[in-house]
Amino acid sequence: xxxxxxxxxxxxxxxxxxxxxxxxxxxxxxxxxxxxxxxxxxxxxxxxxxxxxxxxxxxxxxxxxxxxxxxxxxxxxxxxxxxxxxxxxxxxxxxxxxxxxxxxxxxxxxxxxxxxxxxxxxxxxxxxxxxxxxxxxxxxxxxxxxxxxxxxxxxxxxxxxxxxxxxxxxxxxxxxxxxxxxxxxxxxxxxxxxxxxxxxxxxxxxx
Amino acid sequence: xxxxxxxxxxxxxxxxxxxxxxxxxxxxxxxxxxxxxxxxxxxxxxxxxxxxxxxxxxxxxxxxxxxxxxxxxxxxxxxxxxxxxxxxxxxxxxxxxxxxxxxxxxxxxxxxxxxxxxxxxxxxxxxxxxxxxxxxxxxxxxxxxxxxxxxxxxxxxxxxxxxxxxxxxxxxxxxxxxxxxxxxxxxxxxxxxxxxxxxxxxxxxxx
Numbered sequence: 001x002x003x004x005x006x007x008x009x010x011x012x013x014x015x016x017x018x019x020x021x022x023x024x025x026x027x028x029x030x031x032x033x034x035x036x037x038x039x040x041x042x043x044x045x046x047x048x049x050x051x052x053x054x055x056x057x058x059x060x061x062x063x064x065x066x067x068x069x070x071x072x073x074x075x076x077x078x079x080x081x082x083x084x085x086x087x088x089x090x091x092x093x094x095x096x097x098x099x100x101x102x103x104x105x106x107x108x109x110x111x112x113x114x115x116x117x118x119x120x121x122x123x124x125x126x127x128x129x130x131x132x133x134x135x136x137x138x139x140x141x142x143x144x145x146x147x148x149x150x151x152x153x154x155x156x157x158x159x160x161x162x163x164x165x166x167x168x169x170x171x172x173x174x175x176x177x178x179x180x181x182x183x184x185x186x187x188x189x190x191x192x193x194x195x196x197x198x199x200x201x202x203x204x205x206x207x
Numbered sequence: 208x209x210x211x212x213x214x215x216x217x218x219x220x221x222x223x224x225x226x227x228x229x230x231x232x233x234x235x236x237x238x239x240x241x242x243x244x245x246x247x248x249x250x251x252x253x254x255x256x257x258x259x260x261x262x263x264x265x266x267x268x269x270x271x272x273x274x275x276x277x278x279x280x281x282x283x284x285x286x287x288x289x290x291x292x293x294x295x296x297x298x299x300x301x302x303x304x305x306x307x308x309x310x311x312x313x314x315x316x317x318x319x320x321x322x323x324x325x326x327x328x329x330x331x332x333x334x335x336x337x338x339x340x341x342x343x344x345x346x347x348x349x350x351x352x353x354x355x356x357x358x359x360x361x362x363x364x365x366x367x368x369x370x371x372x373x374x375x376x377x378x379x380x381x382x383x384x385x386x387x388x389x390x391x392x393x394x395x396x397x398x399x400x401x402x403x404x405x406x407x408x409x410x411x412x413x414x
Contacts, residue, residue, distance in 0.1 A: 001371050001372060001373060002371075002372045003369045003370060003371055003372060004369070004370050004371075004372045004375050005367065005368065005369050006367070006368040007330060007366070007367055008267070008364070008365060008366050008367070011265075011267050011365065011368075012265075014379075016265075017378065017379070018378060018379035019264050019265060019267070019379060020264045020379070021376075021378050021379030021380045021381075022264075022368070022375075022379035022380075022381065023261065023263075023264040023265075023267045023269075023365070024261050024264065025379075025380055025381035025383065026261065026269060026293070026341070026343055026365075026368065026381065027238050027240070027259045027260055027261050027269060027293075028238030028239065028240060028259065028295050028341075028383050028388055028389075028390075029236055029237070029238050029383060029388060029389070029390040029400060030236070030237065030238065030260070030261075031234050031235030031236050031237065032235065033234070033235060050261075051260055051261070052234045052235065053234055053237070053258055053260060053272065054230065054231050054233070054234050054237075054257075054258070054272075055272065055353060055355075055356065055358060056230075056353075056355065056356040056358060057226050057227045057229075057230040057231065058218075058219075058223075058226060058230075059355060059356065060215070060218050060226070060230045061353075061355055061356065062230075062233060062234060065260065065261075065262065086233070086234075088235050091403070094403075094406075095406065098406045098409055099409050100409070101409040102409035102410050102411045102412075103410075103411060104411055105411075113411075123214060134233070134235075136233055141355055142353065142354060142355060144351050144353075144360070146262060146263075146268075146349060146351075146362065147349060148262075148263065148266060148268055148348055148349060148362065148364075149262065149263040149266065149268065151262060151263060153351070153360060155353065155355065157215070157355075158215060158218065158230070158233075159214070159215050160212065160213070160214055160215070161212065161213040161218075161229070161233065162210045162211070162212050163210060163211050164208050164209075164210055164211075165208060165209045165210060165211050166208060168211050168229075169228075171224065171225060171228050172221075172224070172225035172226065172227070172228030172229035172232075173228045173229075173232055173392075173393055173396065174228075174229065174232035174233065174392075174393075176232065176235050176236060176392050177392070177396075177398060181235055181236060182235075182236070182403070183235075183236040183390040183398070183400050185380075185381075185383055185384070186380055186381075187408075188405045188406050188407070188408070189380065189384075189402070189405050190403045190404050190405070190406065191384060191390070191400040191401060191402055191403055192400070192401045192403050193236060193390050193398040193399070193400055193401070194398060194399045194400070194401060195396070195398055196298070196301075196389070196397045196398055196399050197397050198395045198396045198397070199301075199302065199305045199395050199397065200395070201394075201395070202305055202306050202307070202308040202309035203309050203310075204309045204310060204311055204312075204320075205309075
């Protein structure tokens with residue numbers, strides 16, 4: 001099978017939506033998470049992100065990339081209130097979750113507009129998503145602006161984790177597969193998953 | 208179904224491997240990619256990463272998180288030579304790819320030790336992985352050290368993309384699902400994927 005090659009000079013002259021799809025797909029499967037915030041006036045905001053990442057286990061840190069255009073509400077709310085929630089999108093609500101990426105008018109909460117339910121804990125001021133089985137409350141720890149394109153790497157320290165009990169295995173592993181979790185490709189390609197294998201910690205094999 | 212709650216004070220006193228699994232799983236499914244580099248002397252290095260991310264489409268940028276302990280060879284090689292490759296792990300080679308995370312002695316190339324084949328292009332000095340169907344050559348663009356834990360966010364600009372022709376759809380979308388791509392949960396949980404749906408660009412629905 002032949003390979004299609006793109007050099008950096010080719011990328012610059014590609015049609016815009018083709019390039020957006022191509023480059024967004026290159027990294028492979030990503031997670032689907034809803035980020036919940038409030039603004040200074042207490043109005044809730046909810047947005048889907050495919051860029052939520054593990055940063056470190058001790059201290060317990062997670063991060064995500066906020067783009068300068070679309071995702072400014074989430075980013076500004078976090079700067080203003082210091083707190084946010086990350087909620088794993090289950091397959092039963094992937095269409096409602098995707099719909100949070102529409103550009104709603106100021107004053108409209110994506111919770112109400114998309115049919116998802118805000119839920120609160122005494123340990124976090126930002127709204128969780130009731131429909132999700134894996135929910136994390138975080139406080140802003142660090143924030144880096146990427147010079148090349150103005151995106152922000154937002155890093156939060158975990159204040160609270162809430163996991164549906166049957167999804168947490170004895171060794172701390174969370175069974176997202178059993179939670180009907182999703183893997184996303186590019187901006188719009190939703191996939192279910194099937195468990196293959198957990199591999200042992202890799203060790204050098206002496207020959 | 209009840210939920211299990213962990214507060215930040217609980218996380219600090221968890222058994223270490225339990226905490227590592229728990230926090231690594233929180234973000235949900237991630238990609239499986241092999242990063243290929245060379246050191247100053249030309250010796251090749253290959254390591255599996257679940258943190259490869261999209262940074263931007265124009266300019267075309269990708270990033271990954273390098274931990275201060277395990278992944279210093281990859282990071283130092285990139286600082287020394289400025290170039291690296293990202294190669295999507297196909298299911299046929301997921302065990303060989305996982306094995307690259309073992310702590311091999313200096314002077315051992317993971318390519319040879321794990322049974323993967325280095326491949327070169329005139330457009331990138333770093334080694335590609337011949338067995339992979341989606342390969343990207345990058346040059347170092349930016350590098351941020353995360354203060355909280357010393358991890359590095361490494362960002363590269365794409366110099367070359369090589370994709371098996373049948374995996375590239377007309378609109379630029381790359382069919383990782385058809386490429387037998389993998390979704391990884393935590394440090395060791397490998398999953399296959401099944402295509403569900405591509406959703407349209409979300410628009411506000413007037414009521």
